[in-house]
Amino acid sequence: DAGVIQSPRHExxxxxxxxxxxxxxxxxxxxxxWYRQTMMRGLELLIYFNNNVPIDDSGMPEDRFSxxxxxxxxxxxxxQPSEPRDSAVYFCASTSDNSPLHFGNGTRLTVT
Amino acid sequence: AQxxxxxxxxxxxxxxxxxxxRCNYSYGATPYLFWYVQSPGQGLxxxxxxxxxxxxxxxxxxxxxxxxxxxxxxxxxxxxVHWSDAAExxxxxxxxxxxxSKIIFGSxxxxxxxx
Numbered sequence: 390d391a392g393v394i395q396s397p398r399h400e401x402x403x404x405x406x407x408x409x410x411x412x413x414x415x416x417x418x419x420x421x422x423w424y425r426q427t428m429m430r431g432l433e434l435l436i437y438f439n440n441n442v443p444i445d446d447s448g449m450p451e452d453r454f455s456x457x458x459x460x461x462x463x464x465x466x467x468x469q470p471s472e473p474r475d476s477a478v479y480f481c482a483s484t485s486d487n488s489p490l491h492f493g494n495g496t497r498l499t500v501t
Numbered sequence: 502a503q504x505x506x507x508x509x510x511x512x513x514x515x516x517x518x519x520x521x522x523r524c525n526y527s528y529g530a531t532p533y534l535f536w537y538v539q540s541p542g543q544g545l546x547x548x549x550x551x552x553x554x555x556x557x558x559x560x561x562x563x564x565x566x567x568x569x570x571x572x573x574x575x576x577x578x579x580x581x582v583h584w585s586d587a588a589e590x591x592x593x594x595x596x597x598x599x600x601x602s603k604i605i606f607g608s609x610x611x612x613x614x615x616x
Contacts, residue, residue, distance in 0.1 A: 420601060431608040432591060439601035487552065487597060489535055490604055492544040
C-alpha cells in the first residue's frame with residue numbers, strides 16, 4: 390500500500406499563475422478530502438468527495454479555487470489565479486466508510 | 502454547527518510527567534473521533550480512534566483517550582511523556598454510520614517537552 394500520494398511536494402509560483410495540486414488516494418477508498426493548513430487558520434477542510442462526487446465545498450475560500458475528481462484514483466485542486474495569501478500546506482486525505490483518514494505528505498505552496 | 506475545540510494552544514510538560522490534551526466537540530450525528538499527531542514538516546499520523554464500545558481507547562506510542570458523551574469530550578492522555586512526543590496534536594470528528602461524513606479538525610495543541 391503506497392498510501393496517499395500528493396504531487397508536487399513543493400510548489401513556488403508567482404502571483405497570478407495557475408497552480409494545480411494532485412492527489413492519488415489509497416486504492417479502495419471512496420472518500421477524498423482536501424485540507425489547507427496555515428499557522429493562522431490551522432487545518433481547514435476545503436472540499437470532500439464521496440464516490441467521486443463533491444459532497445461539500447463550503448470550505449473553498451473563493452471562486453479562484455476549484456477541485457475535481459474525474460475517477461476514483463485521482464483528484465486535483467486548482468487555484469487560478471494564485472495569490473500570496475494562498476501560500477499554505479495543502480493536504481489530501483482519503484478514507485473508506487467510517488475509517489480514519491489517511492493523509493498524504495502535503496504540498497507546500499508558496500506564492501510570491 | 503459542527504465544531505471541534507482544543508482549548509490549549511500550547512502546553513509544556515517535563516519529560517516523564519503525565520499529559521492530558523483536551524478536546525471538545527459539537528456534532529449533530531453520532532460521532533466517531535480521532536487524535537492525530539504531526540511532527541514539524543510532516544503529514545498527520547493517526548494516534549487512535551473511537552467508534553463505539555469501550556470508551557477508553559488505546560493508541561500507538563502509549564497514548565490513550567477517553568470518550569465522555571455527557572461532556573462531549575475526547576481527551577488524550579499519556580502517563581509519562583518522552584522528548585520525542587514534542588509535536589502538534591489534532592482532535593478530529595466525523596459522523597458514524599454515514600457513508601459521506603464531513604471530518605473536521607480542531608485547531609491543534611502544540612506540545613513542548615521540558616528536559
